[in-house]
Amino acid sequence: MAQVLEFKLPDLGEGLTEAEIVRWLVEVGDVVAIDQPVVEVETAKAMVEVPCPYGGVVTARFGEEGTELPVGAPLITVAVGERPASGEGDAAGAEGSGNVLVGYGTSEAPARRRRVRRERPVSGASAAGSPAVTGQGAAPAAVNGRAGARETEDGPVPVISPLVRRLARQNGLDLRELTGSGPDGLILRADVEYALRAAARAGAAAQPHAPVPQATSTATAPQPTAPQPTAPQPTVTAAHGEIRTPLKGIRGAVADKLARSRREIPDATCWVDADATELMRARTAMNAAGGPKISLLALLARICTAALARFPELNSTVDAEAREVVRFDHVHLGFAAQTDRGLVVPVVRDAHARDAESLTAEFARLTEAGRTGTLTPAELTGGTFTLNNYGVFGVDGSTPIINHPEAAMLGVGRIIPKPWVHEGELAVRQVVQLSLTFDHRVCDGGTAGGFLRYVADCVEQPAVLLRTL
Structure with a gap:
């Protein structure tokens, strides 16, 4: 019988009392190892990844991306001592590391589960050499010349900046579908912008009368460049000519x-x-x-x-x-x-x-x-x-x-x-x-x-x- 343990947002130190969920690194049903990062949060001081001290199967997540949680609020629940039916990985034992400090883990590197994405049919646009558009409006990049199935790791995708990660999320772009042009496959801002422009072009060709998302850069190909400053994203439009941006983080x-x-x-x-x-x-x-x-x-x-x-x-x-x-x-x-x-x-x-x-x-x-x-x-x-x-x-x-x-x-x-x-x-x-x-x-x-x-x-x-x- 699996034991369900609740992991709460830990004390992040320096008098911090709350944090905003920026990005979930696990889904319900995923297998996590002891001290594996499960969520990326932004505090008033910095962006940090929070490791879970338990190993097992994620049974619930609390809070959507963009939600602020106080220290001590539940983050996830984990069923320990249970093996996933799919056989994709082994859950860790019922014991945890006992360590919930951000940036610290056990002496052994956490095991990571690998998952193979199902092969997707290649559209006519892809066959002709243009990026195919996924259901999220993103353009998957080829992996070593292959535009089909791709093997990815669970956990954080290597991205040069949290702002680039946020740009992709706000435009519905799955970073796992991209291959970065930076060192060791690091995804740069230019890679995300290129994928968004490709998606916009493909969308315009399929629906010529539909509004086309504006590209965020005039570059024609991804180049290894440093992230450029971006304006805070307005979240509430109160009235005509008024844009309100919450003072948080x-x-x-x-x-x-x-x-x-x-x-x-x-x-x-x-x-x-x-x-x-x-x-x-x-x-x-x-x-x-x-x-x-x-x-x-x-x-x-x-x-x-x-x-x-x-x-x-x-x-x-x-x-x-x-x-x-x-x-x-x-x-x-x-x-x-x-x-x-x-x-x-x-x-x-x-x-x-x-x-x-x-x-x-x-x-x-x-x-x-x-x-x-x-x-x-x-x-x-x-x-x-x-x-x-x-x-x-x-x-x-x-x-x-x-x-x-x-x-x-x-x-x-x-x-x-x-x-x-x-x-x-x-x-x-x-x-x-x-x-x-x-x-x-x-x-x-x-x-x-x-x-x-x-x-x-x-x-x-x-x-x-x-x-x-």
């Missing part, structure tokens, strides 16, 4: 944090223009010497951590309940990154103890994780100071909102040639605007001005930084 979390920062933090901003010519020359010389390339963001981070060592008041937070300023002896440096899913602030742990090469590598890793939606909650929390390089958007200055509960944020504008008085003569120099937004409760303007002036001095004369190392 990461967008909602950002809205809540920014609103709280404005309510609680009496912030002030000071700024200064600096001649960055020598800093740019120093970076060019470092990269010309060979070895891993050093990013400009990494050099700015080194300057930032050195400035915080001289002005530690800004590396702090305010405990409003205790009416205390809490100063940190470490620098966990957050940096603002714009991604397809909105603004995120990944955190470089112990940035004060890293050299420029290590900082460059960590910035690159976290930026890529943010782009693909794989940042963990731990990588998005715990920052003590934020570096905001808004110059990448082609703007000179900004008065950003402090990343609550931190006490300050350094902003860096674009570096562009400008007229500048250098050594008593007018010259064209590489000029940048630096700004510091700070919590006026942790320090006065003299401290904030001293910090910003030191940063500007290091930008103008990198040798100043060497004296502090």
Whole structure:
């Protein structure tokens, strides 16, 4: 007799109380192994896959895709100790791993069941060399030159970005019918767009008077490209000329944090223009010497951590309940990154103890994780100071909102040639605007001005930084 066990949405950590179901990875009747991911959810921090601690046959799922569930709500029920009648795989025993933490599993890799899709008849369009249109309006790609049956694995399909997965779902496209053009068959955004355009063309040929879905790109063939930003999908149209988009997930979390920062933090901003010519020359010389390339963001981070060592008041937070300023002896440096899913602030742990090469590598890793939606909650929390390089958007200055509960944020504008008085003569120099937004409760303007002036001095004369190392 099989025992039916209920698996509830686990505590995902970092104070998260709910999550939105993005995509189910199993169907009712599927066999799951212990610690196999069963659902992909989006929290206010990141996109994560949730593993089930039980092995057996899925008997029920709770919640449709797009539904928000609180922590502790049922996700699925699993019948353990039962074998499927089809013989497609073996259910695991009645014992579970006891581990429901996201991202962790048992020491053995979970077994995966393979399933062969039934062969579908090839339409005249397919025989002529055009993609056939499935019942979902999608165009299946050939597998190694075969347009017929295809063998697939249960579980997540390799997709470059959660946004690409969502694009396919919103257009009724089965990703298992595609073969990705990326490395190891990775499905790219261009692959999905190509399939949608093929489906639109085939639909237009079959029903010339029917509305044709608009393609999302003008490309004529799938190319390995990075995902492009997409606008949030409106879910409710309230009235003529009105489109409402729920503030939830990461967008909602950002809205809540920014609103709280404005309510609680009496912030002030000071700024200064600096001649960055020598800093740019120093970076060019470092990269010309060979070895891993050093990013400009990494050099700015080194300057930032050195400035915080001289002005530690800004590396702090305010405990409003205790009416205390809490100063940190470490620098966990957050940096603002714009991604397809909105603004995120990944955190470089112990940035004060890293050299420029290590900082460059960590910035690159976290930026890529943010782009693909794989940042963990731990990588998005715990920052003590934020570096905001808004110059990448082609703007000179900004008065950003402090990343609550931190006490300050350094902003860096674009570096562009400008007229500048250098050594008593007018010259064209590489000029940048630096700004510091700070919590006026942790320090006065003299401290904030001293910090910003030191940063500007290091930008103008990198040798100043060497004296502090």
